[in-house]
Amino acid sequence: PTVSGMEIEEKPAVSYDTIGGLEDQIMEVKETVELPLKKPELFKQIGIEPPKGVLLYGPPGTGKTLLAKAVANETNATFIKIVASEFVKKYIGEGARLVREVFELAKEKAPSIIFIDEIDAVAAKRLKSSTSGDREVQRTLMQLLAELDGFESRGDIGIVAATNRPDILDPALLRPGRFDRFIEVPIPNEEGRKEILKIHTSKMSLSEEADIDLLSNLTEGVSGADLKAICTEAGMFAIREERNQVTVADFMDAVDKIMGVEHDEEYKKE
Numbered sequence: 001p002t003v004s005g006m007e008i009e010e011k012p013a014v015s016y017d018t019i020g021g022l023e024d025q026i027m028e029v030k031e032t033v034e035l036p037l038k039k040p041e042l043f044k045q046i047g048i049e050p051p052k053g054v055l056l057y058g059p060p061g062t063g064k065t066l067l068a069k070a071v072a073n074e075t076n077a078t079f080i081k082i083v084a085s086e087f088v089k090k091y092i093g094e095g096a097r098l099v100r101e102v103f104e105l106a107k108e109k110a111p112s113i114i115f116i117d118e119i120d121a122v123a124a125k126r127l128k129s130s131t132s133g134d135r136e137v138q139r140t141l142m143q144l145l146a147e148l149d150g151f152e153s154r155g156d157i158g159i160v161a162a163t164n165r166p167d168i169l170d171p172a173l174l175r176p177g178r179f180d181r182f183i184e185v186p187i188p189n190e191e192g193r194k195e196i197l198k199i200h201t202s203k204m205s206l207s208e209e210a211d212i213d214l215l216s217n218l219t220e221g222v223s224g225a226d227l228k229a230i231c232t233e234a235g236m237f238a239i240r241e242e243r244n245q246v247t248v249a250d251f252m253d254a255v256d257k258i259m260g261v262e263h264d265e266e267y268k269k270e
């Protein structure tokens, strides 16, 4: 089926080594999502059910989608991404049907990873008001819970959800047997920023002075997605001036542009 807001990718080309600064998160994802897909017999033999759903939470652009794609790559699974806000944008009754279709498709295409982005859009704590829009969200959530509950973890489908707002989620979603594993995906620290910058500059033509340590120093509080944007923007400055190498100055200009702050002066003082 061609469902709007759904994105399907057979074995996405994202490996764990293109993810910077998330070693602990990668380990957890391997254990909770990858292992049940790769070795369901381990869980059977010990006599426990593998975790059904995993919730990744943290600010935008920190690598949640990358993590889910890397699991799909590692397990040769079909990656099925849906943005939860799309579920409830359509007609009344459509949300629940879309949820059903996504799970059907995942079974058809197994092994597969269902990645539900912005899950808070259908799973926020119950509101007091009750507009028809709220009721539609409610029905969609009910269907999602029903799919999760009815779904045997046979080990060939992994479910990963992502949110920036774990605080507003309906506790019903977080009960055991549903999304009962939480993995925080934070903004990178300095070491993480270095790793991410190394990944995104690895194919760039850099002048000798271009300095990853300095750059990671100047980009405190910035996400992986922003770091990638800084690298692209630095490359654009070089292209505009018809140079074949990217310089420190290009990166400084890119930092200013993306972070919207004057870092130049600080840099000159040092």
Ligand code: ATP
Binding pocket: 018, 019, 020, 021, 022, 059, 060, 061, 062, 063, 064, 065, 066, 067, 117, 162, 164, 196, 199, 223, 224, 225, 226, 228
């Ligand atoms: P959102 O909550 O907005 O959906 P997200 O956490 O899913 O964000 P991604 O889509 O994984 O973020 O990241 C967007 C892009 O930013 C990635 O395709 C990648 O290029 C870059 N990026 C983000 N985090 C990292 C990281 N830890 N390592 C390397 N690149 C990263």
